[in-house]
Amino acid sequence: xxxxxxxxxxxxxxxxxxxxxxxxxxxxxxxxxxxxxxxxxxxxxxxxxxxxxxxxxxxxxxxxxxxxxxxxxxxxxxxxxxxxxxxxxxxxxxxxxxxxxxxxxxxxxxxxxxxxxxxxxxxxxxxxxxxxxxxxxxxxxxxxxxxxxxxxxxxxxxxxxxxxxxxxxxxxxxxxxxxxxxxxxxxxxxxxxxxxxxxxxxxxxxxxxxxxxxxxxxxxxxxxxxxxxxxxxxxxxxxxxxxxxxxxxxxxxxxxxxxxxxxxxxxxxxxxxxxxxxxxxxxxxxxxxxxxxxxxxxxxxxxxxxxxxxx
Amino acid sequence: xxxxxxxxxxxxxxxxxxxxxxxxxxxxxxxxxxxxxxxxxxxxxxxxxxxxxxxxxxxxxxxxxxxxxxxxxxxxxxxxxxxxxxxxxxxxxxxxxxxxxxxxxxxxxxxxxxxxxxxxxxxxxxxxxxxxxxxxxxxxxxxxxxxxxxxxxxxxxxxxxxxxxxxxxxxxxxxxxxxxxxxxxxxxxxxxxxxxxxxxxxxxxxxxxxxxxxxxxxxxxxxxxxxxxxxxxxxxxxxxxxxxxxxxxxxxxxxxxxxxxxxxxxxxxxxxxxxxxxxxxxxxxxxxxxxxxxxxxxxxxxxxxxxxxxxxxxxxxxxxxxxxxxxxxxxxxxxxxxxxxxxxxxxxxxxxxxxxxxxxxxxxxxxxxxxxxxxxxxxxxxxxxxxxxxxxxxxxxxxxxxxxxxxxxxxxxxxxxxxxxxxxxxxxxxxxxxxxxxxxxxxxxx
Numbered sequence: 068x069x070x071x072x073x074x075x076x077x078x079x080x081x082x083x084x085x086x087x088x089x090x091x092x093x094x095x096x097x098x099x100x101x102x103x104x105x106x107x108x109x110x111x112x113x114x115x116x117x118x119x120x121x122x123x124x125x126x127x128x129x130x131x132x133x134x135x136x137x138x139x140x141x142x143x144x145x146x147x148x149x150x151x152x153x154x155x156x157x158x159x160x161x162x163x164x165x166x167x168x169x170x171x172x173x174x175x176x177x178x179x180x181x182x183x184x185x186x187x188x189x190x191x192x193x194x195x196x197x198x199x200x201x202x203x204x205x206x207x208x209x210x211x212x213x214x215x216x217x218x219x220x221x222x223x224x225x226x227x228x229x230x231x232x233x234x235x236x237x238x239x240x241x242x243x244x245x246x247x248x249x250x251x252x253x254x255x256x257x258x259x260x261x262x263x264x265x266x267x268x269x270x271x272x273x274x275x276x277x278x279x280x281x282x283x284x285x286x287x288x289x290x291x292x293x294x295x296x297x298x299x300x301x302x303x304x305x306x307x308x309x310x311x312x313x314x315x316x317x318x319x320x321x322x323x324x325x326x327x328x329x330x331x332x333x334x335x336x337x338x339x340x341x342x343x344x345x346x347x348x349x350x351x352x353x354x355x356x357x358x359x360x361x362x363x364x365x366x367x368x369x370x371x372x373x374x375x376x377x378x
Numbered sequence: 379x380x381x382x383x384x385x386x387x388x389x390x391x392x393x394x395x396x397x398x399x400x401x402x403x404x405x406x407x408x409x410x411x412x413x414x415x416x417x418x419x420x421x422x423x424x425x426x427x428x429x430x431x432x433x434x435x436x437x438x439x440x441x442x443x444x445x446x447x448x449x450x451x452x453x454x455x456x457x458x459x460x461x462x463x464x465x466x467x468x469x470x471x472x473x474x475x476x477x478x479x480x481x482x483x484x485x486x487x488x489x490x491x492x493x494x495x496x497x498x499x500x501x502x503x504x505x506x507x508x509x510x511x512x513x514x515x516x517x518x519x520x521x522x523x524x525x526x527x528x529x530x531x532x533x534x535x536x537x538x539x540x541x542x543x544x545x546x547x548x549x550x551x552x553x554x555x556x557x558x559x560x561x562x563x564x565x566x567x568x569x570x571x572x573x574x575x576x577x578x579x580x581x582x583x584x585x586x587x588x589x590x591x592x593x594x595x596x597x598x599x600x601x602x603x604x605x606x607x608x609x610x611x612x613x614x615x616x617x618x619x620x621x622x623x624x625x626x627x628x629x630x631x632x633x634x635x636x637x638x639x640x641x642x643x644x645x646x647x648x649x650x651x652x653x654x655x656x657x658x659x660x661x662x663x664x665x666x667x668x669x670x671x672x673x674x675x676x677x678x679x680x681x682x683x684x685x686x687x688x689x690x691x692x693x694x695x696x697x698x699x700x701x702x703x704x705x706x707x708x709x710x711x712x713x714x715x716x717x718x719x720x721x722x723x724x725x726x727x728x729x730x731x732x733x734x735x736x737x738x739x740x741x742x743x744x745x746x747x748x749x750x751x752x753x754x755x756x757x758x759x760x761x762x763x764x765x766x767x768x769x770x771x772x773x774x775x776x777x778x779x780x781x782x783x784x785x786x787x788x789x790x791x792x793x794x795x796x797x798x799x800x801x802x803x804x805x806x807x808x809x810x811x812x813x814x815x816x817x818x819x820x821x822x823x824x
Contacts, residue, residue: 104485105424154667155610160424165606165657168599172650175521179643190644194520195499288431288595289499292492299481299489330500344503350496357489361478 074206077331079225080198080284084323084349086228087281090235091290092297092319094274096312099298100250101267105163107294110271111278112167113144115174115193115287118279123181134279141275144170171287196286196346198327201225224283231280235273239312242266247308285346296322296353303357303364318356326352383639388632395532396638399524399591402532402539403634403649404627406588407600409539411626412546413580414601415608415619419557420577424484425469427598428491430585432468433461434498434594437519441505452515454531458586461519461594465582468494522593522646524634531590538587542580543623553577554615591634596646600626603653610657610664629653683789684726687716689735689755690762692747703752706739761796762788768799771806 098107117140121133144166151162178190191197205211205220212218239246248256249263256263274294281290301314326349331342383392390397417426440460444451468490475486505516518526527535546553555563556573564570581601588597604625608618633649662669691712696705713723727745730736735751738744747755762784769780 099481099485102482102484104482104488108488108491150669151606151661154661154669154672155606156667157418157606157609158421158423160421161418161602161606164423164427164598164602165654168596168650169603169654169657172596172599172647172654175644175647176651179647190521195502289492289496291488292496295485295488295492299475299485302485303478303480341503341507344499347496347499347503350492351500354489354493354496357475357493361475361480364478364480366480 071206071208074208074211075203077327078206079201079203079222080331080345081324081327083201083222083225083228083284084198084327084345085320086225086232087277087284087290088293088297088319088323088349089316090228090232090277090319091281091293092301092315093235093239093312094270094277095294095296096298096301096315097246097250097270098274098294099302100311101270104295105160106271107274108291109144109148109163109167110141110274111287111290111294112171114140114275114278114282115171116140116177117174117275118282119174119177119181123177134276137279138272138275140170140174141271141278145271192283193287195344196282196284196289198284198345199331199342201283224280228280228284231277235277238269238273242269246270251308285349289346289350292350292353293319293323296350296357300353300356300360303360303366306366322352322356323349326350381639384635387635387638392638395527395529396525398529398532398536399527400631400634400638402527402535403524403591403630403645405536405539405543405630406584406591407604407626407628407630407649407653408623409542409546409626410584410588410597410600410630411604411608411622411624412543412619413577413584414605414626415615415622416546416553416557416577417581417601418605418609419615422577422581423598423602424487425472426581426585426601428472428487428494429465429469429582430594430597431491431498432471432494433465433586433589434495434520435501436460436462436464436467436498437589437594438498438501438505438516439464441516442501442508445508454534454590457519458589461589462582462586464494465585469578518593519589520593520595521644522588522591522596522649523641524591524637524645525641527591535587535591538583542583542587545576545580549573549576550619557615591645592649593644593646596650599646599650600629600653603650603657604629607653607657607660610660610667613666625653625656629656679789681729684722685730685733685735685754686758686789688712688726688730689747689751689758691715692736692745692751693755693759703755704746704749706741706744706746708744710743758788761791764796764800764803765791767803772802 095104095107098104114137117136117138118133119136120140121136124132124136147166148159148162151157151165152159155162175190175193178193201222201224203211203217203221205217207217245261245263245266248261249266253263277294278287278290281293285293297315297319298311300318301311305311305314327345329343329352330345330348334342386392387396387400390400417423437457437460440457441451443460444453444456449456471490471494472483472486475481475489476483481489502516552563552568552573555566555568556570556577560570563573584601585594585597588600592600604622605618607625608622611621612618629649629652633652634645636648636652637643637645660668663671665671688709692707693703695707695711696703699705701707709723709727712718713720718726727736730751731738734748735754736745737748739746765784765788766777766780769775769783770777773780775783
């Protein structure tokens with residue numbers, strides 16, 4: 068395979084997968100630390116009607132109305148979950164199950180109704196992602212990376228992902244202390260008069276936006292792997308707050324790269340006509356990575372005890 | 379045209395095959411609603427979702443394996459067996475991941491759900507490249523396509539759903555004990571582990587039965603939503619279970635009819651949206667837990683609090699100025715004392731006028747108590763002071779705190795408790811009991 072071919076067919080999907088997994092990994096770390104992992108699952112399903120509505124309005128795939136629609140749907144989902152929990156006096160899992168499956172089903176129907184004649188947003192995209200379609204035909208070699216004309220022809224989904232990554236990083240750095248307090252010691256926060264709700268709301272909105280951005284890369288269901296896989300693996304390897312974020316980002320980049328290569332390049336190198344689904348492979352890598360990290364973890368059961376007993 | 383088809387399907391007159399499919403989906407909804415009650419009460423809603431997603435790699439692997447062995451890869455039993463196997467493996471994987479003790483259950487579930495589904499997606503892309511091709515049938519396992527169901531497949535669905543329902547009914551009492559009080563179940567000699575396992579098996583049975591018609595993504599919705607809807611309407615499991623089964627059956631029936639009239643729609647989504655519509659109706663109108671009932675209850679409470687505060691404020695004002703009970707009093711002072719905004723005090727005054735407790739005085743901004751208002755105000759003041767005295771005498775609470783405490787409880791103090799407290803005060807100190815009655819007449823010492 069030549070460099071040009073790689074740049075045209077594989078560079079953009081790989082970058083998109085890496086950006087999606089790193090962004091989701093950073094946000095997912097906060098979900099994991101606040102013990103809200105299933106909330107990520109719920110939001111990633113619930114944004115679908117918002118995405119469908121945004122697509123309805125604009126007819127394009129990466130747009131601000133779509134982001135706004137998804138955030139609106141996420142807010143509706145969170146409010147509904149709270150309402151159902153309170154009124155029905157139900158465990159959170161049940162309330163979540165009702166809301167996210169209901170909104171997801173609604174989103175599916177909206178997609179089918181609105182998109183029967185549109186080929187670029189269909190149900191396959193929701194289920195499998197469309198990494199493989201993010202090609203860059205304008206690339207003619209390494210020089211294209213600094214050629215404004217060629218860069219302008221990059222798929223707009225990539226810019227959306229890069230924008231989400233920048234926004235996430237900025238928010239993390241700006242609210243580092245507040246997020247830490249909300250995650251670890253809400254009781255202490257309450258004592259010093261810190262209200263964690265705005266920070267939590269911001270986190271939910273960011274996750275909704277990241278779900279939209281990652282939707283194009285890995286689809287609506289596998290985005291959970293990108294949200295929870297990297298932080299869960301990092302959690303097995305470190306106890307430190309800052310290291311947890313850095314590791315999650317690194318793991319996100321790693322599973323995206325390895326998953327994409329395993330799906331796209333390995334079958335091609337073996338001479339198969341068709342690659343595996345890359346988004347699915349990335350999710351599988353998240354699972355395998357967790358199993359591997361569980362074996363290597365310095366905190367796995369028994370190890371800590373042995374170390375403490377040793378001296 | 380679509381409407382006509384929908385009603386024809388709904389009344390089972392769109393042809394024999396469509397009728398069997400509609401009945402199959404209804405039977406599935408019945409079983410899912412029934413089993414879903416126990417899944418919900420045992421707190422297993424999310425694990426059911428994980429298991430459902432984890433069926434995909436098993437289904438795809440069964441398809442690939444059957445193709446490799448030269449069997450018919452579209453044999454429904456084979457695909458369902460593969461799905462059940464990998465769903466069980468998924469449930470075990472959640473346990474293993476949670477056993478690392480570094481991530482909680484919810485993270486373990488999210489991880490297994492997505493990794494399992496991802497593996498399924500990878501295997502699906504393998505299926506697509508098989509020479510037999512024809513992956514079209516398999517993708518129906520994800521979102522469901524009841525309209526394309528063959529008659530024998532629909533009959534299988536009905537059979538499995540009935541088996542699951544019968545088992546759930548037979549195990550009703552032991553499962554009920556298990557769901558509500560596991561420790562008691564163990565102490566009374568029930569085989570808790572076996573029961574738990576049979577509940578999981580029931581859940582898996584319903585899941586794989588619904589795969590082809592409803593799809594693995596939304597199969598859990600049919601277990602959770604009818605059960606939650608029934609939960610909003612009743613407190614008793616013996617009512618909740620049949621209600622959930624009925625709601626599930628109706629959702630399946632109506633949803634499958636829709637899907638028969640418009641075969642392009644994913645059946646699972648149509649059925650789920652139908653179930654959600656029923657849920658929203660229950661959430662709004664449930665007499666005990668509905669939004670409307672809660673809003674009415676809050677409004678009623680708000681009125682009572684406003685009424686009590688206004689009446690007591692009026693009485694205390696009149697008392698302080700040593701005026702008679704039917705003398706005019708200023709509402710502005712009362713509103714200021716309670717920190718009411720203009721609209722808030724206007725609402726309170728309007729409500730009390732409508733209730734005939736106060737009437738406007740000649741001077742603007744002043745009101746008078748009506749005879750009924752005098753009686754009500756006496757009752758309110760009396761309740762407040764009785765409770766205040768009770769708190770200081772019996773509870774040793776300081777006077778100011780007693781005042782606050784009485785403020786908080788007097789609106790909800792039931793009459794029998796009030797009578798009991800008064801009786802206690804009278805027996806403890808008759809003089810005090812007399813003091814509790816507010817001095818009602820002009821010129822009497824405050």
